[in-house]
Amino acid sequence: MYHSGKFRAAAVALVLGLMPFGQTYAQHGQGPQYMYLLHCGGCHIENGSGMPPAIPDLRVTMPKLATHEAGRAYMVQVPGASQAPVTDAQLTEIMNWMLRTFAEGSHQPYTVSEVTQHRANKVLDILALRRQLIAENVEAQ
Template identity: 85%
Template sequence: MLMRIHCLDRSPQPGYQSRLRFSHKSRIRAAAVTLLLSLLPMGKALAQHGQGPQYMYLLHCGGCHIENGSGMPPAIPDLRITMPKLASHDEGRAYMVQVPGASQAPVTDAQLTEIMNWMLRTFAEGTFRPYTETEVTQHRANKVLDILALRRQLIAENLEAP
């Protein structure tokens, strides 16, 4: 197959498309590849930063409980008020792991343990026994069908009352 080759210094004839020009699709692909390559360093930094419990809290819990843990009472509890009281009782500790945002978060039990312990350090004043991975695994495996009823029960038992 013979191809016509034109000198680069010669302007093409009207209606003629140079074979040296990139097609529209090729330009889009080249721009996409350039963009992706430019984002790799940022993606790597986010991935490294994203391994910490604070980042995971913001990603999986912060949407409802807000960055500072204030929540939207009464529907979404204020972690700064409820966590200290719940963390001092076994039933409360189980509840905090079993709420859907925690138990169904797409994280490993080890990561959830880190998140829960970060939350205790951040939102619960006082010294509390840190969660163990075994404890988180056990509580996470016990699904609660009516989490609101459990919260009402805990409130009735004065575990969450101010």
């Protein structure tokens, strides 16, 4: 193609132009909010509102689930969390950011070993467990 040189120049200019943006992107890439947006936000939406009933509103369910041990374990075991392509330490950061952001009140932050343990403990029927936990919660109110 006779104008491929022009294209190459344009591509180089584009890459150079994007570099500062790329750097800031990488810096933000270390924070839990960024990881939440990247791995969870597609379904749960930036503010946790989701798309009920298919995707629960985390601002409603997390404060309730966070009050008991079974709920804390469940929140790590849901496939969206447990199977995300992040390390246990990163998932811990994401979960603690979510607790602070969506579950008002002072909740005990997750430790990495807690997350590792829950993540390794696979739940066969997560929806049945969810029904049980949410129903128990409703009854408890």
